[in-house]
Amino acid sequence: MVKASVLGASGGIGQPLSLLLAISPLVDELSLYDVVNTPGVGADLSHINGTAKVTAYLPEGGAGLEKALTGCDIVVIPAGIPRKPGMTRDDLFKINAGIVRDLATGVAKYCPKAFVLIISNPVNSTVPIAAEVLKSHNVFDPTRLFGVTSLDVVRASTFVADVVGGDRTKYKIPVVGGHSGETIVPLLSQISPKVDIPADKLEALVNRIQFGGDEVVKAKDGAGSATLSMAYAGFKFAEALLRAGNNETGIVEPTYIYLPGVPGGKEIQDTVGGLEFFAVPVELGPNGAVRATNPLVKVSDYEEKLLEKCYEGLKGNIAKGVEFIATQSSKL
Numbered sequence: 415m416v417k418a419s420v421l422g423a424s425g426g427i428g429q430p431l432s433l434l435l436a437i438s439p440l441v442d443e444l445s446l447y448d449v450v451n452t453p454g455v456g457a458d459l460s461h462i463n464g465t466a467k468v469t470a471y472l473p474e475g476g477a478g479l480e481k482a483l484t485g486c487d488i489v490v491i492p493a494g495i496p497r498k499p500g501m502t503r504d505d506l507f508k509i510n511a512g513i514v515r516d517l518a519t520g521v522a523k524y525c526p527k528a529f530v531l532i533i534s535n536p537v538n539s540t541v542p543i544a545a546e547v548l549k550s551h552n553v554f555d556p557t558r559l560f561g562v563t564s565l566d567v568v569r570a571s572t573f574v575a576d577v578v579g580g581d582r583t584k585y586k587i588p589v590v591g592g593h594s595g596e597t598i599v600p601l602l603s604q605i606s607p608k609v610d611i612p613a614d615k616l617e618a619l620v621n622r623i624q625f626g627g628d629e630v631v632k633a634k635d636g637a638g639s640a641t642l643s644m645a646y647a648g649f650k651f652a653e654a655l656l657r658a659g660n661n662e663t664g665i666v667e668p669t670y671i672y673l674p675g676v677p678g679g680k681e682i683q684d685t686v687g688g689l690e691f692f693a694v695p696v697e698l699g700p701n702g703a704v705r706a707t708n709p710l711v712k713v714s715d716y717e718e719k720l721l722e723k724c725y726e727g728l729k730g731n732i733a734k735g736v737e738f739i740a741t742q743s744s745k746l
């Protein structure tokens with residue numbers, strides 16, 4: 415029996431993500447939690463004749479979060495405000511940091527062994543926040559905490575196909591680093607199946623993968639950021655974990671993890687200037703992250719330059735999340 419929960423289930427990402435989880439044969443119970451509108455979203459989804467039983471909760475002074483999370487195996491967190499034109503993901507920190515802190519506290523109390531998938535931005539900082547909260551409750555298991563960077567991977571294969579043609583579902587590109595602007599580093603030298611990106615197209619392609627989110631923010635013109643493509647990407651990552659939980663082998667997905675706590679991560683940490691959090695392709699198994707793989711051993715000179723910028727940006731983003739919790743420990 416697998417119980418999944420979506421925290422922020424009434425939102426732009428939360429609703430389509432909940433729909434995909436509700437119709438997945440890998441989910442037996444789906445609990446929806448949000449500060450608004452979950453009764454409506456829950457009633458709607460509960461009419462689908464899928465395998466998942468759908469339950470829905472509002473805060474109810476804390477009891478709602480407890481009910482939503484108790485017994486959960488996998489918790490996906492897209493709660494928080496999205497960007498408007500002109501905003502960076504870091505601009506969301508002020509509000510979303512506290513939201514992630516409180517929801518991670520709920521995970522620590524009510525389902526400390528669950529897989530936790532953080533979508534709320536800025537992911538570069540909210541994952542360290544969740545890690546610090548779990549640590550403060552002595553329940554941090556780095557093999558079970560994931561920053562969802564799958565949308566960068568999805569965008570990379572789509573945008574590569576736009577340039578070189580071919581089947582856009584087939585391109586696999588390791589996207590490493592973090593999840594914002596220059597911290598997103600697509601390793602296009604390692605595309606599989608192998609294709610040559612014309613030299614005069616490379617820079618624009620990398621830029622599009624790094625800043626693809628801005629295209630959506632601009633097109634939505636104040637109505638938010640990527641929701642449907644994010645729900646798809648978030649579901650694909652959740653599904654990969656659930657499939658690995660069913661003993662399917664050979665599943666490798668890029669995700670933003672705490673390097674020192676995942677086998678293979680220490681060696682990567684040494685090559686990324688000591689950063690504790692970093693997205694790399696990770697092999698998944700029934701207990702979460704089995705092994706972090708290191709694609710940084712064979713990068714091009716151009717990618718090396720991109721990585722230098724990534725390290726610089728990530729360092730500050732990670733420190734900001736860790737410091738936020740250090741100054742807030744009375745609220746945990």
Ligand SMILES: NC(=O)c1ccc[n+]([C@@H]2O[C@H](COP(=O)([O-])OP(=O)(O)OC[C@H]3O[C@@H](n4cnc5c(N)ncnc54)[C@H](O)[C@@H]3O)[C@@H](O)[C@H]2O)c1
Pocket residue numbers: 421422423424425426427428447448449450492493494495496497506510513516517532533534535536537562563564565566593638639640641644
């Ligand atoms: N990781 C990624 O690749 C990625 C991609 C796109 C968006 N995002 C991020 O995902 C987040 C959600 O985006 P969205 O477009 O769905 O926003 P949205 O505003 O449509 O939905 C957010 C939902 O969170 C709920 N919420 C707020 N505080 C909460 C709390 N304390 N507990 C539970 N729910 C709470 C809101 O009521 C709302 O329903 C944003 O931070 C956005 O930047 C991440």
